[in-house]
Amino acid sequence: ELKVEQNPLFLSMQEGKNYTIYCNYSTTSDRLYWYRQDPGKSLESLFVLLSNGAVKQEGRLMASLDTKARLSTLHITAAVHDLSATYFCAVDHNNAGNMLTFGGGTRLMVKP
Amino acid sequence: KAGVTQTPRYLIKTRGQQVTLSCSPISGHRSVSWYQQTPGQGLQFLFEYFSETQRNKGNFPGRFSGRQFSNSRSEMNVSTLELGDSALYLCASSLALAGGPSEQFFGPGTRLTVL
16 A cells, blocks of 8 residues: 655744755655645645656755655745645556545745 | 636535535546545545546545546535545546546645535
């Protein structure tokens, strides 16, 4: 059974600081996704990581994937208040279809 | 291009009733997946439909069912509602060109409250 673990579950940080969210998963997969969710809203796709060593950046967020370590990271650079949200990683089951297992989410609060 | 739409957005039901939720995928997308989000269990996969066939199923009781129509629109049904079914139900669509996994785009969700 595929398990996905994120840490930390809650992160409070000051504006301007850097931090990393970690996503570990238990079985082989080479497709990992990062989503953002604002309170009461749906999931917004941030990054799609499809191979070992994949690195993608968008603004102050950078995501990477190490399939051998079964680890993905979401790095936040010089955080701003607008990044406050809950971030989820999700792993595909490597089967013929779309079936994501999500991590528990990291609730990020960026304080001025 | 219009995104994934879900109706209704909010729903209040009582225990024992049944409910049907609807999802219209992005035009051209052939796969529709459903997820349940609760504070306690997080985001959990319910099932996926592709070309009108259920292709994958999560670990939910048979009270949860779904179907997909020829235009790729999907419905999910929950019968004999329980308090624990209160949740945000999210639908996601994907292109699935070769029939395999592909990026999923989520709709706004239907918030179901069971009293």
